[in-house]
Amino acid sequence: MLKSYLLIVNVLTFFLYGLDKFKAKTHRWRIKESTLLFFTIIGGSLGSLFGMFIFKHKKNKKVFLLVTFLSLLIYTYIFYSY
DSSP: HHHHHHEEEHHHHHHHHHHHHHHHHHTOOOOOOHHHHHHHHIHHHHHHHHHHHHHHHTTTTEEEEEEEEHHHHHOOOHHHHH
16 A cells, blocks of 8 residues: 555656646746645655656755655655565
């Protein structure tokens, strides 16, 4: 169950980063930074990390890097101790 949840939330987070980058390039309404961070915190840290580097989006913002890496550490620990 945990694996399914993490897979879904990471795919969704990755999609949100790609969508936000697309919207930024086309000058459209954007996804809130708090929404992106929320999905990172609830388990989408790997999707966030891939989204940041594949789409080259938000990777220069220190808060995004910090939240992503801390969340990744926490969920890696939970995943392997579960």
